[in-house]
Amino acid sequence: MTVAVKPPKTFTPDEYLEMERNAVQKSEYYAGEIFLMAGASPNHNRIAGNVYTEFNTGLRGHTCEAFNSDQRLYVKKNGLYTYPDVMAVCGRIEYDNRNSDAITNPALIVEVLSPSTANYDRGGKFELYRDISSFQEYVLIHQDKVHIEHHRRDEQRRWLLTEYKDVDASLLFESVGISIPLQRIYERVDWLIG
Numbered sequence: 001m002t003v004a005v006k007p008p009k010t011f012t013p014d015e016y017l018e019m020e021r022n023a024v025q026k027s028e029y030y031a032g033e034i035f036l037m038a039g040a041s042p043n044h045n046r047i048a049g050n051v052y053t054e055f056n057t058g059l060r061g062h063t064c065e066a067f068n069s070d071q072r073l074y075v076k077k078n079g080l081y082t083y084p085d086v087m088a089v090c091g092r093i094e095y096d097n098r099n100s101d102a103i104t105n106p107a108l109i110v111e112v113l114s115p116s117t118a119n120y121d122r123g124g125k126f127e128l129y130r131d132i133s134s135f136q137e138y139v140l141i142h143q144d145k146v147h148i149e150h151h152r153r154d155e156q157r158r159w160l161l162t163e164y165k166d167v168d169a170s171l172l173f174e175s176v177g178i179s180i181p182l183q184r185i186y187e188r189v190d191w192l193i194g
Helices: 013-022 042-058 118-122 124-129
Strands: 027-030 033-036 064-068 072-075 080-082 086-090 108-113 137-142 148-153 159-164 170-173 178-181
Touching (some): 013 027, 013 080, 042 064, 042 086, 118 124, 118 137
Antiparallel strands (some): 148 159, 170 178
16 A cells, blocks of 8 residues: 655745744745744853854944844855854845845854754755855854864865864954954853753
8 A cells, every 4th residue: 555645835935934024933944845943042042142242342343244143044046044143244235135134145154053953054054055155154153062163265165174172262253353262152151051
């Protein structure tokens, strides 16, 4: 006996955007599918907040501007809509033609790793982000230990990885010209995660 499997319902970008405008919870969109975004832990929020605060303060009077996870990102080349934890745009902001509140040209994206999304953030999502022509730096911050994975695109368009595991180190975000001590990134983080 053959069992028919009903394919998952797919949505157009316009259908997703209409639902997202009225949604209580944020969701990602890719290849016709909508993925609800899970809530974040206090440590995740502390780290993302610390990084955003440092960028927001450090970029005053600068041509770059930082955005937190309430700002939607659209990757034109592959159709991904998502909400990075922190991103920065340098120069004039470019928007999605379909949706004037989705940014399309970040230079820098920061994601705080969660157990449920760490593999996606490192793999598939990073691959999708690399389709953004303005994209120069990708930073993945662990929330359960001092460990930062800093990916930077060089002049030959190769991605170079530098890892930081010393809380006394500082991380230079070259695309925006800001250096942040890891102690500030991990400020108030509760290390007693069980």
